[in-house]
Amino acid sequence: MTLIALCSANGAPGVTTAALALAWAWPLEGGRSSLVIDADPAGSGILPGYLQAAIPAGGGVLTLAARRGPLTGDDLLGEALALDPNGTRLLLAGISNPTQGSSLGGLWPRLVSAAHDLDPAGVDVFTDAGRLGHRYEPSPVLDGADVVVLVLRPTLTGVVAARAALAALRESRGLVRRTTALLVGDRAPYGADEVARALEVDDLLVLATDRGAASILSGGGVTGWRFARSSLMRSAAAAAGGIRSRLVSTRLPEGTRS
Ligand SMILES: Nc1ncnc2c1ncn2[C@@H]1O[C@H](COP(=O)(O)OP(=O)(O)O)[C@@H](O)[C@H]1O
Ligand SMILES: [Mg+2]
Incomplete structure (x- = not known):
């Protein structure tokens, strides 16, 4: 099992969209599945968007939060909803109201240890942690x-905020390679190379801006071949490959996780 957390430093660069696209x-391959956990304490767009009325009120993370004691991987899977017909891409819904x-x-x-418990089930987890510094930051x-992936747009304010946030994450997380950044959009106005240099990230991940495919992820829609071949999903496949190679080079020996 792999736990990947996505977050932002400012604005709404597309964290939720990136989590869904990467998952x-x-x-x-080999019977694995991916699980998106909506852990955005501000209330993410996934609930009102992607699954619309399909989520019963109070389900997902709220139901798990109300349980006492440790949680297991099966508890997470029991609360998860299928995002595709095969049930290989799953979502654990978050809160819809920031007061929650x-x-x-x-x-x-408890959720982090339950996520590690998902290893035998072959589930990789993408967590949307929302904006850093939120009062109830997870x-x-x-x-x-x-791996923590900081999502940003290539604007001056986006890069400046991301640079400070990455420095803080590297400081608290140790090993530099366990923290990286994902740029949503290229040359708008800054190019990926410039942003990578400013952030001191050697293999910056890049997601294409693609309104059509992004709105399918946030609003629900037909995920047919056109979606699969969209610039967003092709760039998401490349970014997923980048995360995988980063994981291979940073894999912690068993038993050393804190
Ligand atoms: N790669 C993208 N291309 C085009 N539009 C995007 C992309 N990512 C996000 N968006 C759009 O930007 C808005 C905010 O995205 P969202 O993922 O909810 O951001 P965040 O989770 O950072 O608040 C949404 O309207 C979404 O459709
Ligand atoms: Mg969001």
């Missing part, structure tokens, strides 16, 4: 992730 594009964020604090450490998820 969708993630290689699922305060009730989730005790959930995050810090245990950021601390416990194998």
Whole structure:
């Protein structure tokens, strides 16, 4: 099992869209599946968007937060909803109302250990942690992730905020390669090379801006061959490959996770 956490430093660069796109594009060979956990304490767009009325009120992370004691991988899977007909891409829904964020604090450490418990089930986990510095930031998820991906847009404010946030993440997470950045859009106005230099990230991940495919992920829609071949999903496949190679080079020996 791999735990990947996505977050942002400012604005709404596309964290939720990136989490969904990466989980969708993630290689699922050998019976593996991917699970998106919406851990955005501000209330993410996934609930009102992607699954619209399909989620029962109070389900997902809220139900898990209300349970006492440790959680297992099966508890996470039991609350997850299928994003595709085969049930190989799953979603654990988050909160829809930001006032519910305060009730989730005790959930995050239990959720991280339950996510590690998913190893035998072959499930890789993408967590949307929302914006860093939120009052109810899911810090245990950021601390416990194998890789943290900071999502940004190539604007001056985006790059400046991301540079400071990456420095703080590297400081708290140690090993530099366990923290990286994902740029949404290229040359708007800054190019990926310039941004990579400014952030001191050697293999910056890049997601194409593609309104059509992004709105299918956030609003629901037909995920046929056109979607699979969209610039967003092709770039998501390349970014997923980049994350996989980063994981291989940073894999912690068993038993050393904190
Ligand atoms: N790669 C992209 N290409 C085009 N539009 C995007 C992309 N990523 C996000 N968006 C759009 O930007 C808006 C914010 O995206 P979202 O993923 O909800 O951001 P965040 O989670 O950072 O707040 C949405 O309207 C979404 O459709
Ligand atoms: Mg979001």
